[in-house]
Amino acid sequence: MPTLSSFSHNLRRLLPLLAVAGLGLAGTPPTPPAAHTFGLSADNFMLDGKPFQMISGELHYPRIPREAWRSRLKMAKAMGLNTVGTYVFWNAHELQPGKYDFTGNNDVAAFVKMAQEEGLWVVLRPSPYVCAEWEFGGYPYWLQNVPGLKVRSQEPQYVAAYRRYIQAVGKQLAPLQVNHGGPVLMVQVENEYGSYSSDKEYLALNKKLFEEAGFDGLLYTCDPVRDVAAGHLDGLLPAVNGTDKPSQIRQLVRANHGGKGPYYVAEWYPAWFDWWGAPHHTVPASKYTPGLDSVLKAGMSINMYMFHGGSTRGFMNGANYKGDSSHYEPQVSSYDYDAPLDEAGNATPKFMAFREVIAKYRPPGQPLPPVPAARPSAALPALQLTNAAGLLSRLPAPVASATPLTFEALKQAYGFVLYRTTVPGGGTKTLKLNDLRDYAVVLVNGQRVGTLDRRLRQDQLKLTLPAGPVQLDILVENMGRINFGEYLLQNTKGITKSAQLDGKELKDWRMYGLPFDQAPAVAKAAAAAPASAGPVLRSATFTVAQPVDTYLDLRAWGKGSVWVNGHNLGRYWAIGPQQTLYVPAEWLKKGTNEITVLELLKPRQTALPFLNHSILSELQPAAASL
Numbered sequence: 307m308p309t310l311s312s313f314s315h316n317l318r319r320l321l322p323l324l325a326v327a328g329l330g331l332a333g334t335p336p337t338p339p340a341a342h343t344f345g346l347s348a349d350n351f352m353l354d355g356k357p358f359q360m361i362s363g364e365l366h367y368p369r370i371p372r373e374a375w376r377s378r379l380k381m382a383k384a385m386g387l388n389t390v391g392t393y394v395f396w397n398a399h400e401l402q403p404g405k406y407d408f409t410g411n412n413d414v415a416a417f418v419k420m421a422q423e424e425g426l427w428v429v430l431r432p433s434p435y436v437c438a439e440w441e442f443g444g445y446p447y448w449l450q451n452v453p454g455l456k457v458r459s460q461e462p463q464y465v466a467a468y469r470r471y472i473q474a475v476g477k478q479l480a481p482l483q484v485n486h487g488g489p490v491l492m493v494q495v496e497n498e499y500g501s502y503s504s505d506k507e508y509l510a511l512n513k514k515l516f517e518e519a520g521f522d523g524l525l526y527t528c529d530p531v532r533d534v535a536a537g538h539l540d541g542l543l544p545a546v547n548g549t550d551k552p553s554q555i556r557q558l559v560r561a562n563h564g565g566k567g568p569y570y571v572a573e574w575y576p577a578w579f580d581w582w583g584a585p586h587h588t589v590p591a592s593k594y595t596p597g598l599d600s601v602l603k604a605g606m607s608i609n610m611y612m613f614h615g616g617s618t619r620g621f622m623n624g625a626n627y628k629g630d631s632s633h634y635e636p637q638v639s640s641y642d643y644d645a646p647l648d649e650a651g652n653a654t655p656k657f658m659a660f661r662e663v664i665a666k667y668r669p670p671g672q673p674l675p676p677v678p679a680a681r682p683s684a685a686l687p688a689l690q691l692t693n694a695a696g697l698l699s700r701l702p703a704p705v706a707s708a709t710p711l712t713f714e715a716l717k718q719a720y721g722f723v724l725y726r727t728t729v730p731g732g733g734t735k736t737l738k739l740n741d742l743r744d745y746a747v748v749l750v751n752g753q754r755v756g757t758l759d760r761r762l763r764q765d766q767l768k769l770t771l772p773a774g775p776v777q778l779d780i781l782v783e784n785m786g787r788i789n790f791g792e793y794l795l796q797n798t799k800g801i802t803k804s805a806q807l808d809g810k811e812l813k814d815w816r817m818y819g820l821p822f823d824q825a826p827a828v829a830k831a832a833a834a835a836p837a838s839a840g841p842v843l844r845s846a847t848f849t850v851a852q853p854v855d856t857y858l859d860l861r862a863w864g865k866g867s868v869w870v871n872g873h874n875l876g877r878y879w880a881i882g883p884q885q886t887l888y889v890p891a892e893w894l895k896k897g898t899n900e901i902t903v904l905e906l907l908k909p910r911q912t913a914l915p916f917l918n919h920s921i922l923s924e925l926q927p928a929a930a931s932l
Contacts, residue, residue, distance in 0.1 A: 339487030363613025386664030476519030500537020528572035545572035550597030577644030586923035615641035621720035624789030639876025864907030880929035
């Protein structure tokens with residue numbers, strides 16, 4: 307039998323363990339996380355007074371199912387990373403003014419804490435502008451509804467909205483800075499601002515807003531090589547993007563930082579992103595391993611963009627556009643990026659090649675952890691989507707206006723708007739849409755007669771109209787707001803100016819908002835193929851014995867979106883290069899599952915096969931003229 311003295315001795319031994327575990331006894335608060343110091347010397351980052359080399363990789367919490375965050379972070383550790391970077395996405399967190407969402411896949415604080423649990427440091431990039439091939443560069447659409455508001459400027463209405471947002475972010479993330487016991491080493495002020503402008507007072511205002519929001523640790527700026535001088539702010543560390551040449555990095559940082567380091571490549575690109583109708587981008591690892599080796603050998607820090615891209619779900623892809631001399635380029639839903647970790651979170655040959663380089667620079671006695679096995683994937687049995695409903699039979703109440711209203715005027719962020727009016731029939735007439743943004747399916751009396759595509763600079767279509775009054779429907783899709791450059795300020799969607807028929811302006815419109823912010827419901831009873839040639843919703847249920855990663859093969863379909871168990875998997879379009887949609891195992895259920903497809907161009911298509919792999923590199927240019 308233990309004695310009282312031995313019990314007391316054991317209790318004294320147990321108390322510190324309980325505190326460390328966060329358990330504590332009644333009245334004994336848990337021990338807070340240990341705060342660290344993180345700062346700069348003339349050449350190095352200093353963590354707790356010792357030189358620290360960041361070997362970091364970017365991955366974005368909204369692009370990964372929350373249930374898979376931990377497995378992706380473990381893969382980061384396995385490649386040899388000691389740090390991860392992420393943007394914070396304003397339009398994911400403030401869908402409407404003053405209404406914030408930091409739950410579920412938007413719980414960025416949980417993501418940061420999970421990184422800490424996995425032994426990773428974090429570089430945080432909460433600049434309200436993120437670029438990131440993300441809708442409107444991260445800005446909420448509703449900023450465009452404020453007359454005179456100008457993003458990325460000192461305009462007071464913008465600054466007020468920005469201040470409210472960054473204060474909300476600060477409540478979530480400022481306590482997680484390294485000097486408060488969290489894993490956040492550095493926080494980025496703005497984002498590649500030198501590529502946009504050079505207003506140093508605006509940058510100083512950014513810094514002030516961050517500090518007011520509680521970000522009291524190390525702040526920095528980042529810019530591409532040619533824009534560092536325009537985009538850095540005196541007193542902050544200037545990071546350099548898009549280079550792996552140590553001499554160039556050293557020269558640029560010293561020239562803008564009082565002749566001192568340390569040296570940080572905030573975005574190092576091992577590949578690139580894709581847009582609809584253009585070839586898939588791939589770059590062999592051998593092209594990049596020498597540069598990675600040279601930066602690490604020089605003792606510099608680096609963040610690869612992307613380490614893992616994942617998927618841009620729903621309607622959140624962005625677009626590029628550089629003016630009338632260029633094409634509008636909406637980005638695809640896959641953000642595979644030809645990154646070291648593929649869209650499903652599996653190690654690629656690039657992962658293994660980079661891991662081999664990083665292993666050379668590990669501290670003595672710290673071997674790399676083993677690489678987790680690839681996630682299993684399977685081609686599930688093909689589906690027949692026989693439940694169907696014509697989209698035009700499922701319209702909400704309309705908004706009436708003499709002239710077409712933009713998405714923004716309708717207070718609709720994403721998705722589709724159906725514009726309807728009545729025109730006199732008889733003969734062949736030319737429909738012209740002035741400043742269409744971005745893609746339109748044109749229907750006459752419910753029958754599709756053509757499409758217009760901003761990518762191809764299409765804005766007019768010849769219509770053969772039957773006699774009598776004709777119902778003219780124009781279904782417009784927001785294919786993604788521009789995320790880079792001066793056209794951030796010209797980003798409204800829909801029929802943004804006017805519509806004309808043989809030169810006469812069309813009036814008296816009814817507009818039907820179809821944001822599809824929730825998965826559309828389709829009656830369970832089987833239906834015959836819709837009689838019209840208009841867009842259709844199709845659905846089915848399917849059974850899964852054991853959830854596993856899989857891919858929807860959409861090569862035989864036209865253009866649209868897919869939902870599985872309420873999750874919007876993204877867009878598909880037969881023009882490619884992306885021909886599959888990734889279905890993560892985490893979003894499937896053992897037993898019955900539901901799938902819904904919105905198909906714009908091929909309403910009689912019903913067969914939907916699965917694959918056990920992605921197809922991201924197959925172009926079908928002829929599909930643009932379906």
